[in-house]
Amino acid sequence: MEEIKLKVKNFVVGNFLFGNADGLDDDTSFLEAGILDSTGVMEVVAFLEQQFGVRVDDDELTPENLDSISSIGAFVSRKLQA
Helix, strand or coil: CHHHHHHHHHHHHHHHCCCCCCCCCCCCCCCCCCCCCHHHHHHHHHHHHHHHCCCCCHHHCCHHHHCCHHHHHHHHHHHHHC
């Protein structure tokens, strides 16, 4: 799961934070911190599907699955084990 979290963090920092990871930890809420909006979430989903070969269904587009590096790491890990 650590490798997944690192790839997600690098993607978010590179695409949404202009390379500045200050204040971003694994449990930072993307929505509460204003890092991602709905379009950003869709970009992250596209990244996850391409990078890890998982399919994210509409009913899985929830903050519990996609609102932090930790939640995405756990979500992708579950998908890969299924």
